[in-house]
Amino acid sequence: MGLGLLLCAGVAWDNFADGVDVTVPDPRSVPTLTTSPSPETLAQGRYLLQAGNCIACHTARGGTPMAGGRGIETPFGSVYSSNLTPDPETGIGQWSSAHFWRALHHGRSRDGHLLTPAFPYNHTTLISRSEADAMFAWLQSLPPVVNQPPVHSLHWPLGTQPALAVWRTLYFKAGSYQAKAGQTAEWNRGAYLVQGLGHCAACHSTRNALGASGAVDDLTGGLMPVVNWTAPSLTDNAQTGLAQAPLGEIQTLLKTGQSGQHYTSGPMAEVVQYSTQYLNAPDLRAMAIYLQSQAIPSTFAAATALASGVPKATEQRAISLETANRGSAIYDKQCAQCHGDQGQGQIGAYPALAGQRGVLQSDTTNLVQTLLYGGYPPATSGNPRPYGMPPFILTLDDKDIAAVLTHLRSQWGNHAREVTPLEVNRIRASQGS
Numbered sequence: 204m205g206l207g208l209l210l211c212a213g214v215a216w217d218n219f220a221d222g223v224d225v226t227v228p229d230p231r232s233v234p235t236l237t238t239s240p241s242p243e244t245l246a247q248g249r250y251l252l253q254a255g256n257c258i259a260c261h262t263a264r265g266g267t268p269m270a271g272g273r274g275i276e277t278p279f280g281s282v283y284s285s286n287l288t289p290d291p292e293t294g295i296g297q298w299s300s301a302h303f304w305r306a307l308h309h310g311r312s313r314d315g316h317l318l319t320p321a322f323p324y325n326h327t328t329l330i331s332r333s334e335a336d337a338m339f340a341w342l343q344s345l346p347p348v349v350n351q352p353p354v355h356s357l358h359w360p361l362g363t364q365p366a367l368a369v370w371r372t373l374y375f376k377a378g379s380y381q382a383k384a385g386q387t388a389e390w391n392r393g394a395y396l397v398q399g400l401g402h403c404a405a406c407h408s409t410r411n412a413l414g415a416s417g418a419v420d421d422l423t424g425g426l427m428p429v430v431n432w433t434a435p436s437l438t439d440n441a442q443t444g445l446a447q448a449p450l451g452e453i454q455t456l457l458k459t460g461q462s463g464q465h466y467t468s469g470p471m472a473e474v475v476q477y478s479t480q481y482l483n484a485p486d487l488r489a490m491a492i493y494l495q496s497q498a499i500p501s502t503f504a505a506a507t508a509l510a511s512g513v514p515k516a517t518e519q520r521a522i523s524l525e526t527a528n529r530g531s532a533i534y535d536k537q538c539a540q541c542h543g544d545q546g547q548g549q550i551g552a553y554p555a556l557a558g559q560r561g562v563l564q565s566d567t568t569n570l571v572q573t574l575l576y577g578g579y580p581p582a583t584s585g586n587p588r589p590y591g592m593p594p595f596i597l598t599l600d601d602k603d604i605a606a607v608l609t610h611l612r613s614q615w616g617n618h619a620r621e622v623t624p625l626e627v628n629r630i631r632a633s634q635g636s
């Protein structure tokens with residue numbers, strides 16, 4: 204009993220004693236009465252909201268930008284992003300910059316209630332006050348839009364304040380970015396962007412049973428729940444080749460979603476389309492430097508980028524003649540016109556499949572997703588209308604898809620293990636449930 208009270212007191216202290224005084228009038232909160240924010244501040248605010256992918260998450264499909272209401276599916280139910288336009292009733296028109304700062308830094312709303320961590324505030328807590336203020340200034344300059352987002356539908360008791368308080372005590376700690384001594388200013392800027400605004404670990408780390416992602420600098424990769432895409436480990440060079448890629452190539456990948464014959468796809472294509480394509484060259488370079496420093500060259504895992512595709516001795520099995528013939532017939536009929544007779548692709552249009560890292564991964568989740576649902580590389584200013592890959596969910600069955608993927612993984616110098624119909628079925632069955 205006594206211990207219970209003490210725990211409750213601890214949880215309450217942990218969550219509500221954040222030291223942000225939102226009651227004192229904040230001169231920055233009434234910009235129109237004092238000085239209006241400069242055009243530079245507004246431009247910086249907009250830039251930061253793009254860099255943080257805030258705009259994509261706070262805009263419903265077909266809705267007004269920043270008016271919220273976009274549904275985010277989690278394993279625990281759906282949550283809806285908030286309206287961040289300055290409408291006084293349904294948006295943040297009555298907020299001060301201190302309220303906004305507290306939301307980013309402590310995950311609490313204007314009235315003090317705890318926000319759900321679908322809003323990645325474990326990352327936004329690292330954003331500096333001046334950057335938060337610039338974002339707030341730009342948001343306040345938008346036309347107000349009346350839009351009340353739907354009520355969250357999280358499984359009881361997960362969305363309740365006590366449950367959130369306990370969750371936060373376990374997994375959330377407000378903080379600020381601490382520059383690492385011995386690293387350059389560029390490296391530190393990159394780390395700040397990746398860990399804070401960019402919230403890369405929200406996808407590139409494994410979520411636990413309570414939905415908490417890894418630490419802000421945990422980039423060891425993970426399966427994204429519900430959408431079923433694997434975000435590769437950015438620290439394992441065999442999965443991304445970041446350790447030896449020239450910095451310019453990493454920048455190009457984040458800027459255009461494409462580097463040589465390689466394209467980002469699925470959820471990463473969206474990150475590029477809505478966020479990283481807007482980053483300026485110094486910020487992209489800083490991110491590339493930081494990412495490269497985190498990528499561990501695969502010295503033991505065989506020093507080739509294809510290491511993870513090489514089957515372990517125990518996995519090695521001869522591919523049956525039936526599977527081989529089926530796979531090659533489907534390839535010639537359905538795929539070769541775009542990807543080429545020898546899987547060589549077509550520069551600027553279709554990715555090569557020969558020697559393609561994504562084709563050789565031991566985790567085949569993303570390959571199966573691409574075959575079932577097709578996809579588009581990101582639309583960027585450099586490539587506004589990219590060619591797409593058609594979906595094959597209606598025309599190829601599990602056995603066909605397994606066979607054609609096995610074909611890709613065993614031709615043109617590719618050596619990766621066979622894909623089974625079961626692996627295809629697991630993803631086909633998980634969708635739309």
Ligand code: HEC
Nearest residue numbers: 255256257260282283284285306312313318319321322323
């Ligand atoms: C993955 C989607 C996602 C991203 C990315 C995201 N948000 Fe949100 N945000 C949400 C959701 C969902 C909520 C609602 C949380 C709740 O009601 O518990 C929210 C709530 C907020 C709130 C609190 C609003 C209120 O009425 O209490 C603020 C402020 C906010 N976000 C700002 C930002 C900013 C700034 C960024 C970019 C740095 C950002 N968000 C990025 C999903 C996101």
Ligand code: HEC
Nearest residue numbers: 401402403406432433434435443466467468469470471474
């Ligand atoms: C919404 C989830 C999500 C977020 C946020 C995210 N990623 Fe990704 N990322 C993925 C997925 C899924 C893939 C695998 C698909 C692919 O390779 O394009 C991926 C792939 C990558 C790759 C490998 C690309 C390739 O094709 O070789 C890099 C590099 C990368 N991400 C960097 C980042 C960085 C840097 C950030 C933060 C700015 C980030 N990601 C944020 C989901 C995400």
Ligand code: HEC
Nearest residue numbers: 466467468537538541554561562578579580590591592607
């Ligand atoms: C109309 C042209 C077209 C056809 C036909 C086509 N693809 Fe694609 N394919 C693309 C494009 C464009 C992409 C890039 C999509 C993306 O980034 O999401 C792609 C991506 C892929 C990838 C992902 C490569 C990577 O980088 O990891 C694989 C695997 C793939 N296709 C296999 C196939 C197979 C197998 C078939 C036949 C069953 C096929 N494609 C038919 C255009 C095509």
